[in-house]
Amino acid sequence: xxxxxxxxxxxxxxxxxxxxxxxxxxxxxxxxxxxxxxxxxxxxxxxxxxxxxxxxxxxxxxxxxxxxxxxxxxxxxxxxxxxxxxxxxxxxxxxxxxxxxxxxxxxxxxxxxxxxxxxxxxxxxxxxxxxxxxxxxxxxxxxxxxxxxxxxxxxxxxxxxxxxxxxxxxxxxxxxxxxxxxxxxxxxxxxxxxxxxxxxxxxxxxxxxxxxxxxxxxxxxxxxxxxxxxxxxxxxxxxxxxxxxxxxxxxxxxxxxxxxxxxxxxxxxxxxxxxxxxxxxxxxxxxxxxxxxxxxxxxxxxxxx
Amino acid sequence: xxxxxxxxxxxxxxxxxxxxxxxxxxxxxxxxxxxxxxxxxxxxxxxxxxxxxxxxxxxxxxxxxxxxxxxxxxxxxxxxxxxxxxxxxxxxxxxxxxxxxxxxxxxxxxxxxxxxxxxxxxxxxxxxxxxxxxxxxxxxxxxxxxxxxxxxxxxxxxxxxxxxxxxxxxxxxxxxxxxxxxxxxxxxxxxxxxxxxxxxxxxxxxxxxxxxxxxxxxxxxxxxxxxxxxxxxxxxxxxxxxxxxxxxxxxxxxxxxxxxxxxxxxxxxxxxxxxxxxxxxxxxxxxxxxxxxxxxxxxxxxxxxxxxxxxxxxxxxxxxxxxxxxxxxxxxxxxxx
Ligand SMILES: Cc1ncc(C[n+]2csc(CCOP(=O)(O)OP(=O)(O)O)c2C)c(N)n1
Ligand SMILES: [Mg+2]
Numbered sequence: 001x002x003x004x005x006x007x008x009x010x011x012x013x014x015x016x017x018x019x020x021x022x023x024x025x026x027x028x029x030x031x032x033x034x035x036x037x038x039x040x041x042x043x044x045x046x047x048x049x050x051x052x053x054x055x056x057x058x059x060x061x062x063x064x065x066x067x068x069x070x071x072x073x074x075x076x077x078x079x080x081x082x083x084x085x086x087x088x089x090x091x092x093x094x095x096x097x098x099x100x101x102x103x104x105x106x107x108x109x110x111x112x113x114x115x116x117x118x119x120x121x122x123x124x125x126x127x128x129x130x131x132x133x134x135x136x137x138x139x140x141x142x143x144x145x146x147x148x149x150x151x152x153x154x155x156x157x158x159x160x161x162x163x164x165x166x167x168x169x170x171x172x173x174x175x176x177x178x179x180x181x182x183x184x185x186x187x188x189x190x191x192x193x194x195x196x197x198x199x200x201x202x203x204x205x206x207x208x209x210x211x212x213x214x215x216x217x218x219x220x221x222x223x224x225x226x227x228x229x230x231x232x233x234x235x236x237x238x239x240x241x242x243x244x245x246x247x248x249x250x251x252x253x254x255x256x257x258x259x260x261x262x263x264x265x266x267x268x269x270x271x272x273x274x275x276x277x278x279x280x281x282x283x284x285x286x287x288x289x290x291x292x293x294x295x296x297x298x299x300x301x302x303x304x305x
Numbered sequence: 306x307x308x309x310x311x312x313x314x315x316x317x318x319x320x321x322x323x324x325x326x327x328x329x330x331x332x333x334x335x336x337x338x339x340x341x342x343x344x345x346x347x348x349x350x351x352x353x354x355x356x357x358x359x360x361x362x363x364x365x366x367x368x369x370x371x372x373x374x375x376x377x378x379x380x381x382x383x384x385x386x387x388x389x390x391x392x393x394x395x396x397x398x399x400x401x402x403x404x405x406x407x408x409x410x411x412x413x414x415x416x417x418x419x420x421x422x423x424x425x426x427x428x429x430x431x432x433x434x435x436x437x438x439x440x441x442x443x444x445x446x447x448x449x450x451x452x453x454x455x456x457x458x459x460x461x462x463x464x465x466x467x468x469x470x471x472x473x474x475x476x477x478x479x480x481x482x483x484x485x486x487x488x489x490x491x492x493x494x495x496x497x498x499x500x501x502x503x504x505x506x507x508x509x510x511x512x513x514x515x516x517x518x519x520x521x522x523x524x525x526x527x528x529x530x531x532x533x534x535x536x537x538x539x540x541x542x543x544x545x546x547x548x549x550x551x552x553x554x555x556x557x558x559x560x561x562x563x564x565x566x567x568x569x570x571x572x573x574x575x576x577x578x579x580x581x582x583x584x585x586x587x588x589x590x591x592x593x594x595x596x597x598x599x600x601x602x603x604x605x606x607x608x609x610x611x612x613x614x615x616x617x618x619x620x621x622x623x624x625x626x627x628x629x630x631x632x633x634x635x636x637x638x639x640x641x642x
Pocket of ligand 1: 129391
């Protein structure tokens with residue numbers, strides 16, 4: 001994920017990716033831990049900071065990268081770009097640019113699962129900023145009212161664009177946001193993938209067994225600006241470096257692996273090499289995939305035009 | 306005279322109104338501490354304090370609604386909606402409350418709210434950062450709709466909007482924040498510093514609402530447009546060598562039909578242009594009115610240059626955006642008709 005995001009950042013810098021591009025660097029443990037707790041057929045939906053979620057859902061790096069460059073080979077054939085991709089095959093329902101919209105959509109997806117009685121759950125990801133949207137609370141109410149199988153994952157990376165949580169939220173402990181609806185909530189160290197996985201296991205079990213929604217507040221941090229065009233002047237270098245050096249989720253995993261001797265330094269290097277190859281290939285694919293035909297502009301607007 | 310880009314001009318307008326009137330308050334997502342994603346409110350919180358320039362959570366519905374409540378009690382709120390694409394959670398409040406409080410209370414209450422919001426494409430923003438939703442708002446009796454095309458007008462119109470006792474939806478074409486755009490995709494960036502309308506006084510002044518401006522006088526053809534496309538039309542007219550009269554509406558509602566009709570009666574040929582999709586776009590309203598008032602002066606069917614009836618695409622932005630080429634082609638067609 002991190003290598004993919006770094007590569008996307010490079011392609012953006014080279015002008016191959018245009019428009020808005022939001023990187024997930026620093027937050028990787030969240031989606032990794034949550035997805036590990038899901039089973040096949042469970043639904044996933046998130047906002048615009050979505051590349052890592054798609055990779056974690058098993059979508060191909062090639063298809064994601066080619067959507068970033070707006071090419072034919074992208075998951076939405078160049079129609080959506082970085083923020084708007086879907087995969088029916090991998091149960092990934094976007095990629096949403098409108099902050100908060102995904103929370104209600106995800107609740108609706110969960111209602112469909114409940115209706116079908118298929119024992120699937122819907123992981124609905126959103127940010128600390130999105131957590132203030134009114135429709136989130138309309139959804140919380142309905143989700144608990146009808147005990148829908150939805151896990152609300154709040155990715156609290158401390159900032160909504162340039163606005164720190166405390167500047168926009170009266171209650172900054174976001175896991176408490178479900179209390180008045182009767183939705184259990186839990187705060188989790190979102191930089192620790194095992195902690196995330198453990199909390200997710202509990203939440204998923206709760207939802208899958210018909211007990212209704214569950215809120216997981218993931219305390220995490222984004223290293224980069226909000227999007228590629230944000231120099232992040234609203235926080236200090238020291239603040240970022242402090243997290244990078246002491247709480248980095250990938251360093252933590254590396255240390256766990258090494259300490260437990262699950263793998264050697266060489267094994268990890270080998271994995272790193274394979275990851276790099278996949279990412280490099282995706283960049284090549286995204287550069288070489290043709291632009292969609294201009295007639296594509298008019299397809300998929302209405303089924304019958 | 307000092308030169309300013311559009312952001313600086315808007316910033317200056319807000320500075321002026323904050324300074325002159327204690328009832329003016331400014332708020333919006335990232336608008337306070339951070340100074341706005343495009344920097345329009347930069348420095349204002351520092352200068353005027355947290356009570357007057359502040360951050361709002363990501364709550365478009367409540368931002369609009371609270372501005373209405375504030376305004377009914379005598380404040381003059383200037384609310385920023387970060388991108389016009391995000392205004393829709395607040396749309397209900399505009400339709401059902403903002404536009405009608407005065408009517409509903411038989412004039413006991415007015416709601417002098419100004420909603421500033423960046424709009425338009427040409428920045429590769431894709432579906433959720435490129436919309437031109439002005440037509441939705443022109444369909445609501447009781448709100449004014451404004452879209453400047455240059456720094457001088459931006460400042461003057463924004464001050465006029467804030468001082469107006471009517472609610473105003475103030476669209477800012479973000480593509481031209483930093484310089485005019487001629488509608489050629491890879492054209493090098495030009496700055497406002499060399500444009501006459503980049504000269505913006507620091508002091509208070511207004512540009513009246515409801516008055517269009519003829520930005521290029523001509524005799525052969527009238528082009529009615531607003532926002533970014535004003536510049537595209539100008540460049541296209543020069544390139545095509547057609548003596549077009551170009552009208553920048555500046556205020557979309559109420560629009561200056563007097564200026565339009567005078568021009569059309571003179572030239573007999575008209576193009577209306579906007580970035581927004583074609584069907585039910587504001588161009589349709591303009592054309593209907595033009596044929597009502599100028600039918601016998603017309604020498605050719607009125608043409609429209611618009612975005613297409615599709616969501617704003619990520620790939621092929623330049624096939625969607627009405628650029629210089631499309632203008633020239635349409636101008637020729639209308640001249641030959
Ligand atoms: C309805 C709506 N309002 C505003 C925006 C602009 N916007 C995009 S991202 C963002 C901040 C969201 O922050 P958060 O939910 O914390 O997610 P993060 O970016 O930190 O992952 C804002 C205000 C938007 N996309 N949609
Ligand atoms: Mg955040």
